[in-house]
Amino acid sequence: MTFLEKANDAIRAAGGRITGQRQTLLRVLADITERIDAETLHQRAQAYDPQINLTTVYRTLDVLEAAGLIRAQFVSPEHNRKYYTQAQEPYHFTCRRCHQVIAFTSDLIDSLKQTLEVEYHVHALNVCVCVDGLCSECLAEMSLVENVQ
Numbered sequence: 001m002t003f004l005e006k007a008n009d010a011i012r013a014a015g016g017r018i019t020g021q022r023q024t025l026l027r028v029l030a031d032i033t034e035r036i037d038a039e040t041l042h043q044r045a046q047a048y049d050p051q052i053n054l055t056t057v058y059r060t061l062d063v064l065e066a067a068g069l070i071r072a073q074f075v076s077p078e079h080n081r082k083y084y085t086q087a088q089e090p091y092h093f094t095c096r097r098c099h100q101v102i103a104f105t106s107d108l109i110d111s112l113k114q115t116l117e118v119e120y121h122v123h124a125l126n127v128c129v130c131v132d133g134l135c136s137e138c139l140a141e142m143s144l145v146e147n148v149q
Helices: 003-013 020-031 038-046 054-066 107-120 136-148
Strands: 070-074 082-086 091-095 101-104 131-133
Touching: 003 020, 003 054, 020 038, 020 054, 038 054, 038 082, 054 070
Parallel strands: 091 131
Antiparallel strands: 070 082, 091 101
16 A cells, blocks of 8 residues: 555544645655655645645644654754654654764664553554764764864
């Protein structure tokens, strides 16, 4: 089953209608390969349909996130903007110094979800992991500066 088919099913299951605007949003989401925020999704979708409003974008993202088809992530420690990726996309590490973003995957995340489900009898739909620090290049540069002083 494709992302579009799963997304249509999720919207219907949540009591939503499959409108032309939602179809446009879903096509744009299906084609993304990078993380995207709601405003950028809105701008890209408006290139196809100028009538799409931001409320429709947020409602659609909420349904898809609840269905586990997309994952919301924060890439800054302030958690000031949500970015979305398709659920199978990797997590991200952000360097605080140079702002490089490094994608990674980890079996620990799936293990955490399973542990939560077994120990607390819940169904985890989304896991938000915000990892930041210093990348290897910045650590090396900082080490060189410290050695010179």
